[in-house]
Amino acid sequence: MFYREAGDFKTSYAEDNQTFPVKFDRYRYYAVLFMGFAIIPFLINDYWVNAIFLPFLIYSIAAIGLNILTGYCGQVSLGTGGFMAVGAYGCYKLMTAFPDVSILIHVLLAGGITGIVCVVFGLPSLRIKGFYLAVATLAAQFFLVWLFNRVPWFYNYSASGQINAPERTIFGIEVTGPNTEAWATYLFCLVILTVCALIARNLTRGMQGRQWMAIRDMDIAAEIIGVNPLKAKISAFAVSGFFVGIAGALFFAVYLGAAEAGDSFGITKSFLVLFMIIIGGLGSIFGSFAGAAFLVLLPVFLKNVLVGTLGWPTDLAAHLEFIIVGGLIIMFLILEPHGLAQLWRVAKEKLRLWPFPH
Amino acid sequence: MLDASDSYVTEDGRTIGGVVMEMKNITLRFGGVVAIKDISFDIRQGEIRAIIGPNGAGKSSMLNVISGFYNPQEGQVFYKGKLRPSMRPYQVARQGIARTFQNIALFEGMTVLDNIMTGRLHHSKANLFEQAFWKGRAEREEVANREVVEKIIDFLEIQTIRKTPVGRLPYGLKKRVELARALAAEPSILLLDEPMAGMNVEEKEDMSRFILDVNDEFGTTIALIEHDMGVVMDLSDRVVVMDYGKKIGDGTPDEVRNNQDVIDAYLGVAHD
Amino acid sequence: MPDQLIFGMEVFLNGLMAGVLYALVALGFVLIYKASGIFNYAQGVMALFSALTLVGIMEGQVPFGHLINAIFGTEIHHFGWHVPAVLAILLTMGVMVLLAVCVQKFVFRHLVGQEPIILFMATIGLAYFLEGVGDIMWGSEIKKLEVGLPQGINTLIDETTYGWFGYGFFIDNLDLVATAIAILLVSALVIFAQYTKQGRAMRAVADDHQAALSVGVSLNFIWIMVWSVAGFVALVAGIMWGAKSGVQFSLSLIALKALPVLMLGGFTSIPGAIIGGLIIGVGEKMFEFAVGPLVGGATENWFAYVLALIFLVFRPQGLFGEKIIERV
Numbered sequence: 001m002f003y004r005e006a007g008d009f010k011t012s013y014a015e016d017n018q019t020f021p022v023k024f025d026r027y028r029y030y031a032v033l034f035m036g037f038a039i040i041p042f043l044i045n046d047y048w049v050n051a052i053f054l055p056f057l058i059y060s061i062a063a064i065g066l067n068i069l070t071g072y073c074g075q076v077s078l079g080t081g082g083f084m085a086v087g088a089y090g091c092y093k094l095m096t097a098f099p100d101v102s103i104l105i106h107v108l109l110a111g112g113i114t115g116i117v118c119v120v121f122g123l124p125s126l127r128i129k130g131f132y133l134a135v136a137t138l139a140a141q142f143f144l145v146w147l148f149n150r151v152p153w154f155y156n157y158s159a160s161g162q163i164n165a166p167e168r169t170i171f172g173i174e175v176t177g178p179n180t181e182a183w184a185t186y187l188f189c190l191v192i193l194t195v196c197a198l199i200a201r202n203l204t205r206g207m208q209g210r211q212w213m214a215i216r217d218m219d220i221a222a223e224i225i226g227v228n229p230l231k232a233k234i235s236a237f238a239v240s241g242f243f244v245g246i247a248g249a250l251f252f253a254v255y256l257g258a259a260e261a262g263d264s265f266g267i268t269k270s271f272l273v274l275f276m277i278i279i280g281g282l283g284s285i286f287g288s289f290a291g292a293a294f295l296v297l298l299p300v301f302l303k304n305v306l307v308g309t310l311g312w313p314t315d316l317a318a319h320l321e322f323i324i325v326g327g328l329i330i331m332f333l334i335l336e337p338h339g340l341a342q343l344w345r346v347a348k349e350k351l352r353l354w355p356f357p358h
Numbered sequence: 359m360l361d362a363s364d365s366y367v368t369e370d371g372r373t374i375g376g377v378v379m380e381m382k383n384i385t386l387r388f389g390g391v392v393a394i395k396d397i398s399f400d401i402r403q404g405e406i407r408a409i410i411g412p413n414g415a416g417k418s419s420m421l422n423v424i425s426g427f428y429n430p431q432e433g434q435v436f437y438k439g440k441l442r443p444s445m446r447p448y449q450v451a452r453q454g455i456a457r458t459f460q461n462i463a464l465f466e467g468m469t470v471l472d473n474i475m476t477g478r479l480h481h482s483k484a485n486l487f488e489q490a491f492w493k494g495r496a497e498r499e500e501v502a503n504r505e506v507v508e509k510i511i512d513f514l515e516i517q518t519i520r521k522t523p524v525g526r527l528p529y530g531l532k533k534r535v536e537l538a539r540a541l542a543a544e545p546s547i548l549l550l551d552e553p554m555a556g557m558n559v560e561e562k563e564d565m566s567r568f569i570l571d572v573n574d575e576f577g578t579t580i581a582l583i584e585h586d587m588g589v590v591m592d593l594s595d596r597v598v599v600m601d602y603g604k605k606i607g608d609g610t611p612d613e614v615r616n617n618q619d620v621i622d623a624y625l626g627v628a629h630d
Numbered sequence: 631m632p633d634q635l636i637f638g639m640e641v642f643l644n645g646l647m648a649g650v651l652y653a654l655v656a657l658g659f660v661l662i663y664k665a666s667g668i669f670n671y672a673q674g675v676m677a678l679f680s681a682l683t684l685v686g687i688m689e690g691q692v693p694f695g696h697l698i699n700a701i702f703g704t705e706i707h708h709f710g711w712h713v714p715a716v717l718a719i720l721l722t723m724g725v726m727v728l729l730a731v732c733v734q735k736f737v738f739r740h741l742v743g744q745e746p747i748i749l750f751m752a753t754i755g756l757a758y759f760l761e762g763v764g765d766i767m768w769g770s771e772i773k774k775l776e777v778g779l780p781q782g783i784n785t786l787i788d789e790t791t792y793g794w795f796g797y798g799f800f801i802d803n804l805d806l807v808a809t810a811i812a813i814l815l816v817s818a819l820v821i822f823a824q825y826t827k828q829g830r831a832m833r834a835v836a837d838d839h840q841a842a843l844s845v846g847v848s849l850n851f852i853w854i855m856v857w858s859v860a861g862f863v864a865l866v867a868g869i870m871w872g873a874k875s876g877v878q879f880s881l882s883l884i885a886l887k888a889l890p891v892l893m894l895g896g897f898t899s900i901p902g903a904i905i906g907g908l909i910i911g912v913g914e915k916m917f918e919f920a921v922g923p924l925v926g927g928a929t930e931n932w933f934a935y936v937l938a939l940i941f942l943v944f945r946p947q948g949l950f951g952e953k954i955i956e957r958v
Binding site for chain 2: 012013014016017199202203206207208210211213214216217218220221222223224225226227228229235239283
């Protein structure tokens with residue numbers, strides 16, 4: 001009775017093209033935005049921000065980025081960790097080289113740099129496909145991490161080999177460094193995520209998105225009906241890299257504060273983000289959020305229940321997490337290759353008819 | 359043969375123009391196998407041109423040459439009077455040649471509407487930034503394209519499945535959606551690779567009607583491959599007959615029907 | 631003879647032997663890929679899992695000891711017996727066969743006919759799952775694996791080369807044994823595939839599932855068999871790597887090196903896997919030797935991948951893979 005399209009008539013194609021064509025969805029979306037921007041900032045403290053909200057927001061950006069490449073354009077990448085490292089180190093070099101420029105510009109530029117690097121490693125995608133490409137992106141992962149570990153210029157010759165985020169402000173409010181307020185970092189990331197998600201949605205619902213999906217579904221046919229495979233794939237790598245780079249920059253500058261390429265951006269990061277989009281839903285922006293939320297919450301949940309309540313050792317809980325995540329991946333691929341997002345869609349279709357299904 | 363430049367009017371009153379595409383001495387090899395051997399023929403503006411022949415005659419390869427998917431080792435393709443350099447398939451598509459496939463090649467993960475919209479690809483100019491912010495050309499073109507696509511949807515009578523994912527559709531409807539996608543490009547030449555394969559009589563009748571209507575209403579030039587002789591003879595203005603990669607006949611349906619080589623090929627005279 | 635050249639020769643030999651081990655892991659990939667079209671990312675973790683199991687059985691560890699202790703508050707760790715290496719290897723093999731049955735029954739039987747990339751991602755999931763199971767079953771601390779293989783410098787080679795060049799080559803006995811075993815294993819697999827009934831059935835399935843089904847080959851059986859053989863190859867690789875550098879998580883990452891090996895050799899070719907392995911093994915050791923010091927070292931981390939990547943751009947099907955013809 002709650003979820004209805006009936007009576008929600010559209011009189012122009014523009015109305016039918018919008019992001020949330022159903023009125024109910026639109027209102028819920030405004031409600032979520034209101035919650036995120038106007039209510040949550042007053043309720044959260046450091047624990048909530050660091051354990052849940054920041055990782056969720058930042059991984060969502062990364063997942064959206066990877067989803068554009070893998071879910072929409074069909075090019076599997078195992079190099080997400082390495083590309084996040086490019087964003088992080090790019091942001092660090094910019095922050096230290098131009099201290100007077102706004103951090104927002106630095107984050108965006110870091111995204112741009114990552115986009116370019118991503119395109120370079122994406123060039124082979126024109127010749128190689130499927131898991132050949134997936135393995136090729138491993139080259140990016142290992143090479144980039146090695147580069148940031150071994151070339152001292154990248155970490156400004158610091159003795160520890162780490163990079164540390166200097167203090168930077170926006171409108172006089174600190175968003176990086178040790179003395180930040182929980183709500184400030186949260187809002188900073190939320191704003192960027194919101195803009196990223198809108199851009200991703202616009203790109204994927206229009207001509208660009210259709211080209212990507214055409215390449216994903218049947219690349220030869222796509223080329224014959226007029227999709228330039230070079231442009232389509234390269235643009236997917238560029239846009240994906242841009243988002244992943246922003247995520248990397250935020251992950252380092254806002255969330256971690258200090259980072260080292262191998263620890264923070266290793267191959268496990270690549271898999272984590274890949275799992276987010278598989279569980280959340282390949283080819284779905286909402287799925288990127290769902291997957292990020294799921295994989296951020298799962299360890300916190302397991303830790304609280306198993307370690308906090310039952311008193312198990314932490315390593316046991318961590319291993320159990322491996323089993324659960326691995327099992328879920330397999331389960332989703334078997335039962336629902338489109339992930340949580342598809343479950344959500346099915347639920348909505350049921351709701352449209354409920355309680356009178358005939 | 360007719361003179362290339364003059365136009366004539368068919369019995370049912372359609373005007374057939376001059377030559378829009380000409381294939382000259384096309385030879386295509388795969389390794390040692392010769393798929394097409396020294397074939398020449400032309401396609402005139404506004405006509406329905408059929409390519410027929412037994413299995414393995416090289417018909418699909420010929421269509422693939424026209425749409426740029428295969429580059430022939432020898433021979434030239436003239437399009438609108440100009441020699442076409444060897445180019446990638448997407449460039450050919452942009453010149454106004456659209457096609458359907460023998461084994462349906464729709465984008466299974468997308469809705470019917472999105473599939474047809476991909477046909478409008480080279481009618482959109484908006485760049486990545488305009489699309490990212492859904493402003494300017496991006497927004498205007500999306501609506502304009504949608505209007506064209508909706509007309510085609512009406513024309514092919516597939517309004518009800520607009521937002522259905524293609525993967526869920528039955529075979530006959532998929533064929534129709536594929537035709538819609540090709541039409542959405544508003545092509546000057548439409549290539550149809552066995553548009554009626556695997557259809558029952560009613561579906562064939564529907565499809566024949568659509569093909570004739572497309573040719574009639576939009577004046578689209580159509581080149582098609584088809585196995586059903588009845589359909590080919592009814593629909594087409596001129597027919598090319600291929601066998602073992604060679605051209606064995608070319609002319610109006612009546613001429614072809616009485617061609618001894620063609621009769622031999624279809625009744626199975628031993629080859630030397 | 632100049633010193634650099636002699637050192638280079640030593641590095642070359644060592645690279646060759648490392649390459650044999652890469653080839654061994656790569657072989658497991660090729661087997662599964664040929665028979666089922668599955669690109670098994672979990673091969674490395676299978677090696678880790680088998681090595682963990684082997685150590686666990688030999689030491690008489692209680693499986694899931696940690697978990698049981700955590701749930702029931704008990705303090706059990708060991709049964710208190712030690713199993714001889716040969717018996718333990720046999721038992722481990724049994725576990726790997728069991729694993730093959732489970733993988734087929736619970737995972738890939740439900741994914742028949744899916745796109746290769748979906749299958750690939752499923753094996754990544756499997757890798758995570760298996761790693762978690764291995765750790766929970768046997769604990770995640772680094773373990774030593776002693777199955778009685780000879781280790782340390784080979785004195786014979788050391789002395790002979792000293793006699794020749796005035797410089798003794800350092801070649802590890804373990805590497806020599808590994809090379810011998812790998813050659814043996816490869817020959818056995820080739821004979822198995824060419825001359826036995828099961829082997830022929832396996833190749834038939836690899837060629838065409840439908841056709842194999844129609845002449846009465848049981849797909850299920852073949853796939854279980856292939857996964858078992860892959861499990862066996864993983865066990866051998868696990869023993870080698872485990873004896874070399876201890877049984878630990880990094881074992882599964884070392885196995886990742888098999889991926890560029892495959893890209894060089896082509897996914898469907900057994901000789902390709904071997905030659906690819908040797909090229910990667912020698913290539914990365916020589917590169918580290920020649921270029922490593924100039925750029926900060928540790929180039930082994932990425933050299934194999936980048937080499938494979940560059941190679942693929944020019945020859946997408948690998949050295950021995952079949953040429954890809956695209957159709958509409």
